[in-house]
Amino acid sequence: MFFARGETILQRIQCLPGNEQCCDCGQADPRWASINLGILLCIECSGIHSFLLWIQYSLPDMLKDI
Numbered sequence: 001m002f003f004a005r006g007e008t009i010l011q012r013i014q015c016l017p018g019n020e021q022c023c024d025c026g027q028a029d030p031r032w033a034s035i036n037l038g039i040l041l042c043i044e045c046s047g048i049h050s051f052l053l054w055i056q057y058s059l060p061d062m063l064k065d066i
């Protein structure tokens with residue numbers, strides 16, 4: 001996956017087609033991201049799928065330098 005300069009993994013995931021809504025239930029503005037799957041989910045669905053690697057992207061840009 002190619003990252004533009006200064007672009008975070010989470011920003012990259014947000015730009016993927018369909019990620020403006022929860023991947024599972026369709027709720028707008030999902031706040032949880034799966035780095036390994038490249039999808040976004042709302043808080044309810046992220047709880048259901050909590051066995052996956054989830055990162056809440058409202059946290060500080062801790063992944064910026066990866």
Ligand SMILES: [Zn+2]
Pocket residue numbers: 022023024025026027041042043044045046
């Ligand atoms: Zn959902």
